[in-house]
Amino acid sequence: MGEPSRYAIIGSGSAGFGAARTIRERDPEARISLVTISSLPFYNRYDLPKLFLGVEDWRDLLAVPTEVFDMLDIQLRRASRVVEVDGRNLTIQFAHNEVMGFDRLLVCSGGGGYLPAALSDYRHLLHDFGSFEQAVVTRKAVPKGGTVIMLGGDMIGLDLAFTLVDTGHKVILVTNDHTFWPHQIAPEERGELLDALTATGIEIIDGRRPTAIEDIGGRLPRRMVFSDGTTASGNVIMAFCGQQPSVEFLLSAGIDIERGILVNTQLQSSNDAIWAAGDVCQIWSDAGKGYKFYHGWKNVRIMGEIAARNMTGAEEAFDDPDPLAIRVEDGRIWSSFWEH
C-alpha cells in the first residue's frame, strides 16, 4: 500500500466541511486537513441572525458536534491563515511559518463582504456580520428597538433584516445595485419586491447615493450622508452588497483567476491538483459559454460534495442548477438562495 493521500481543504464552512466528510466516506485512509482562519469549528453562518433571537453561545450554532471531527479523523486547523499556495510544489504556506504539503487541494474560502469603492474610507465605521465574533459585536451595538441602516441589502442582509424587524428593531434599507444580490432583478419586478420589504416593516431609501458615513455619538451614533444632503442615523450601519471572492492567497498559485477561481464543470482549476467550490469559484457553463458564479447556500454545499467526489476519482459535473428564484409569497419575499 502506498502512502495515504493528503487532502487539504481551505475553508471550514458548509462546502469545506461537506467536502471533508465526503472525502472520508470515499477514502478511509486519507489524511484530511481542514484549514480555517476562524477560531471556531464548523457553524452555519446563515444561523447568525439567531443572535438577535436570544442565542448567545456559539455552541448553539454548531452545525455538527465537535466530536465529529475526531470520529471522521479530520484534522481541524483553526486560527491558521494561509498566505500562499504553491501550485507547482503543492504546498500551503501559513502565516505562522509552516509549510504543509498536499496531494489535492480544495479551496472553499468563500468571500468577504463587498464594499463600494466610494465608501471604502468609511469601513471602520461599518459593522460586519460575516462571522460569529462580528455578529456578536454588532448585536451588542444594537439595543432593543434600535436602528440598523443596511446598505445594499443582498439576500444575506435581507435574511438578517427580517429577523431584526421580527425582533422589534428598525431597519432602514438603502438600496443600490446590489440589493437582492445575487438575484438579478428586472426593473419591472423591483418595485413589487421593495413594496414587499416595506410591507414587512423595513424602511426603504431608494434612489439616493450615500457619500459619507459619520460617527456622531449619542443615541444613534452612525449617520449616513447622501449626495442630496439628506442623512439617516442608526445604531449601526452595515453593508450587504454581495460577496467578493477571497482569493488573495492564491495569486501565485499558478491557477487561472478572474474574479474568482476559474474551474471546469467538475470544479477543477487549471491546476489538476486544485479544486474550488462555493462563492470563491466561477464555474464554466457550457450553456452560457462562460464562467459563472453560483450562489446560494444549497449550491455551496452541493459544490463541496461534488468537488470532494471528483477529488477522489469521480467525474461528476456541477450541472447548471435551476436559476436562483425570488418572488413575493403571501406578502413576504421568498428566495431559493436561502434554501439549505
Place this chain on the structure above:
Amino acid sequence: MHGTDLQIAICGSAGDGTIAAGDILKRTMALMGYKVIAFDLYPAEIRGFGKCIARVRVSSEQAYSLKHHSDVLVSLHDGHAIPHVGEVRDFGAVIFDDAPIARVAEGGHMSAHVRPAQIPYGASLRAISEQASGNARGRNIAALGYLAGLYDIPPEAFQQTIMRKFAGKPEAVTEANMQAFDAGYDVGAGVFKLDDVTMEPPSYQAEGARAVMMTGNGATVRGLLDAGIECFFGYPITPATSIMERLAQEMPLRGARLLQTEDEISAIAATIGAGYAGARAATATSGPGLALMAEMLGLGVMAEVPSVIVVSQRGGPSTGMPTKTEQSDLNMAVFGASGDAQRIVLAPTNVEGCYRCAGKAFELAERHQTPVIVLLDLYLSNRYETVIPPKTNPFAPKPFEGPSVGGGPFRRFAETPTNVSPRALPGQAGGVHTITGLEHNELGRPSDLPEMHAAMSRKRHEKLIAATEHPGLTVAKRFGDEGPVPVGILGWGSTFGEILEAMFAAQAEGLPCTAMKVVMLSPLPLEHIEAFFADCTHVLVPELNYEGQFAQLICGATGKPVTRLTRATGTPMQVEDILSEVRRLAATGQPSEGETDERGLEASLS
C-alpha cells in the same frame, strides 16, 4: 467548588522563562486574594533543552491538588506543549505564538493540534515583545499580559509582581518586562473571548491580607526556624537543596550555624553530634542521601540522640529522576538502618503541614530522644500554596534543662515508666556517661548480654509509642462521611491532596466516601487507622511508588486487606484515577484489573 476554579499551565523549553512566568502568575493571584496551588515540572538539565511546565490552580475556595485538566494552556514552545494539549478541558483555551521566527516543521505548530472543542488563540508573542521592549526575551511576560487582557484580570497586580520579581536587576530589565506585559495585555484585551473560562473577583477575607505563597520546602524552613534550629549540616541534593539555601540566608541572622559538609555521611554525623551536644540540629537530603545516612541514623537510634532529618523524595532508585516526584523512600525512612532501628517518621500532606511537622520534629526528637525524619517529596517540596502564617510561634522552646543527677553514676539509659531516660549533655557535672553505637547497659557501657539487648530494644521501641499522642500534632485525621461507608481512602504525603479532591468528587456523585491522612508513619497511629478500617468496607491506598509501600506497611500493622493504587510515573497522582477506583470499588467491590490488587496479611507477609 463555587466561584473561581481555574488552572493555567504554561509550557516551554528551558530558557523560555516558563517557570518565571508561572512564578509571576501565582504570586499575582495570591496577591489578589485567590487561593493558589502551583507546581512546576522542569528538566534536570539547567538550560538549553528540556521541557518546563508551570501549573497554577487559582480558586476562590481552598483546593487541595492540581486538576487533571487545565482550563488554559499557554505554549511558549509548541514542540513541548503539543503533547499536553489533551490536558486542556473542552471549551478551555490554548494560547500559542502565531508568528514564530523560525520555520516550523510540518505539523509542528500548535494550530494543528488544538482539539475541536478547545479554543485556539494565536498571538504574535515574540513580535509583541520585540515591538514593545526591543527584544524577544519578554515573550513569556507578553504571554502573561495577553492572558491578563483576555480574562480581564486587573493588570496592576501583575505589574506589582513584575516590579518585585525584577527588583535588584537593572532598571532597563524591569522596564522591558513591563512594556512586554502591557503590550501583551492590550492585545489580549482586544481579543474576542470564545472559551468559557471565567474568573470572578476573589472573595478577599480578613486573613487574606496575611496570606503568603510558600513551597513545602519553604514552609519546612519556617518550621525549623520557628522551632529554634541552632545547627544545620547538609549536602546539596535535589529536591532538598533549597532548604539549605534558605536556611543559609536566615540562620546566621539568628546566631545559628550552618555548614555545608563534604557529603551526606558527614552531614548526619555532624547533626547527631550537635544533637548530642544539646543543640537543635537538622539536616536535609533526598533518597540517595538518606541511603548514605542509614548507618549514622542507626547510631542516632542506638545512642538515643535527638536529631531531625528532612527527606524530600524523588524518583529512584539510585540517582533516578532528580526532578521528578515519587513516594518510594517510605520503607527506607521507616526501616532504613541496621538492626531494629525504630524512629519517628512524619509525612506532611500539604505546605502548611510541612511547617507544623518541621516545627514539631524537634519537640518529638527531644522528648523521645531519637532521630525524627520529616518525609516530603518533590511534589510537596516544590509545590506552592497560599498559607496563613500563625500570629504567634506555635512551637515549644527547647525544653532541655540538664540532667537530674542523683547519687552514683549517671544512668543515661535507665529504664523509666515512660521508657525515656534522663539525658545529660557532655561535660555537665554529674552527667558523665558513655555513648556508643554498641549495645549498652544503662550506663552506656557496651554490653551484649541477651537480657540487656532485649530490654534496650524494648525500651527504644516502646518509648516512641507515646509519640502518637504528642500534644499539638495531628498524627492522623479523617475527612468526609462519618460512620460506615463502602469505600475509604487512606493516604499519606503529597498524594493526600488528590485523595481529598477525589473524595469530594465521589461525594458530589452521591457516593458515601471518607478519607484519612496518616501523618505519623512511624510509629503508626494504629488506634486511628483501625477505627477507620472498622468503618470502611473497602480501603483504597493510593501512593506514588510501584510496590505500594504504605499499603504494605498498613497491611503488616493491621492484618487487614487494602486495595492498592500505585503509580510510578514521576508525576503526581491523578484525581480521576483515584475517583475511578472509588467508583469501581463502590459498585463492584473489585479493583480494576492490572491497576490494583487486594492483598491481605498473608500476601504482605509472604
